[in-house]
Amino acid sequence: MKKFERLYEGTTTQRNPTLLNEIYTELYITESESGEISNEHEVRQIETQSRRAATAETAIKCNDIFRPLPGQDKAIRTVLTKGVAGIGKTVSVQKFILDWAEGKENQDVQLIFPLPFREINLMKDKKLSLTDLLHVSFPESKELEISRDEYKVLFIFDGLDECRLSLDFQSDVRLCDVSESASVDVLLMSLIVGNLLPSALIWITSKPAAAYLVPSECVHRVTEVRGFNEPQKEEYFRKRISDQSLANTIISHLKSSRSLYIMCHIPVFCWISATVLEKMLNRAESGEIPKTLTQMYTHFLILQTNIKHKKDYEKKVTDEDLILKLGKVAFQQLVKGNLIFYEEDLRECGIDVTEASVYSGLCTQIFREEFGLYQEKVFCFVHLSIQEHLAALYVHLCWKNHNRNVFEPVTKQSFWSKAKDWFKLNSSKHVSLTELHQKAVDEALQSNNGHLDLFLRFLLGFSVESHQILLQGLMKQTRSSSDTNEKTAEHIKMKIRIIDSPEKSINLFHCLNELGDRSLVEEIQQYLKSGRISEAKLSSSQWSAVIFVLLTSEEELNEFCLDKFVKVTNKPENMKVLQKLLPVIKESRSVQLSNCGLTDEGCAALASALRSNPSHLRELNLSLNKLGSSSMNLLSAGLEDPHCKLEKLRLYNCGVTDEGFAALASALRSNPSHLRQLDLSVNKLGDSVKQLSHVLQNPLCKLEKLWLSLCGVTDKGCAALASALRSNPSHLTELSLSWNKLGDSGVKCFCVVLKDPHCKLEKLW
Structure with missing residues (x-):
């Protein structure tokens, strides 16, 4: 594995390249619940992941990706690692291989074969045996017989989201012999399923939206790369x-x-x-230090042109010309949803392959030439965001220099129609900046997966006057413009008012930030600081601003209290506000919804929000709401989720019925190890409190405080509780049984508990 002995961060075209081992910072990787498809915007996922606490999930080190966690005894053969673009999936793979090649980690593995989907795609029309494939891709493996059990082998398939093969796992076509030829998709499926080399380890990486391509039954562990947390x-x-x-x-x-x-x-x-x-x-x-995304990426582009000038390259091609052509490629492929493209795509945009190679800090070639296996050269941009930035620059310059809105389709005209237009005085109608921006905003809003979100931020950022000055040193701009961004900002605010999508609203607020317009945000910040938010009659756009401000402010997400946003006496209004603020609720560590008139419908919406992010919530207060059986069943379903880490649950005076309490007790038996405080006071539980004793006697139960005041607990219930505490006496420190009719026998039961030397009860009343 000599090619992994010196891995560099970023691009090796920098003047002083940095070795990966010197700079590597342990990425935050967690064990995830499943490999299901994610329809969320990637930008929205970045927003969410950047706020998750490091303690919210079980973290896994890169080198431990195949090692079972404590308490897991099942062997892990196939791992699927998810993560948004640029979050560190490939770096994690490289670090794993590097540590293995240096003899530091995973020395029980004898052979590692990294096969990125970008390279596998180039073989999709070929028939090969697994042995042939490995011999061509890794010539040094010719002397090895990988079918023998003496070798522990790891195959790494990086970038499932870029796969262009037909992975039909429902097909009956299976391969068992490493020397038998088949199409490459059959080779891959047979490896993943385990028919081919069943003892081999498999590691697949993917963006979240493509994770579904591999059936969950074929995957033993799903992990997620969360990138860098705050430290x-x-x-x-x-x-x-x-x-x-x-x-x-x-x-x-x-x-x-x-x-x-x-x-x-x-x-x-x-x-x-x-x-x-x-x-x-x-x-x-001199010059302004970058404060926006657009400024940061444009400065990076300028640095790359400076690096290019230091290379031995004699062709007469200007930076402006080549960057504009690269921008055209970037835009065309972005609109198509392509992350990789071919030599033919470069030629169509007037780019010579040699020319593109001098900008390897922006665009890189991803192919191997061994034995002529690959017939085409394949390219990609160093990162999706660089492609989006170049695409936006191209669109901006098409407008600035050629009076063209690239979003408007070029219609085919007859010769006479063209001749007629030639003589029209108004044939060169001015395309306004507002028209271009409004069209771009509308196109981005129509995207379901947010693939134009960052592109839109960049495009709007290019129109700011300070950015025009920055571009002058790089690009010729043939016309000046008196167009302002005021109409664009108003168009965005209008869209915020009418769209019913917090995810899309968040990106539009970031767009306003690129334009320097923070009017909606500042208005809401004043409401929040003054405490007048509950008195205000907020419009839809203002509610979107509330969501944006809260989701981008860590301080505000520690606790969500409905009282801040609405008067608690107005129960119907409470539920409307609750529905609007669900995106904030599911990101909050503490949710306070006491006495808010929570209905079954509201509870269903709340439960759905909490299920989407179960590991984040630590405290939930639903006291003084009348929770029927259906509400308790919904709540209990969330509590029994193994990813639920709830520590404090308050259900004071909620009218919990026997059926509702049975569902709650069942959930706590399924997931007993996180809850620390439980308040069930003023609920008529009676003898059904016995069901709670089954939770308390579980050795995994860590409950420390339990309040059962005025619950109708009888001597029988008291005896059951005392028996449970004798079985597991070392955690409960506080128990309230006030205003229950306990006879002498009930009191005597607890006297026995208190005498136990392992009993930690400090307060009993």
């Missing part, structure tokens, strides 16, 4: 920047811009930011 962001820059004073300055600058600091959740963005800011802050340089 890891700072750790990266302190490792990456040798001057710690400069590192501190860079960290402080990034923290001053919320949109930039959120993006630092993505390792690739950290690399781009470090590359730009180290250059700008390490020398006396």
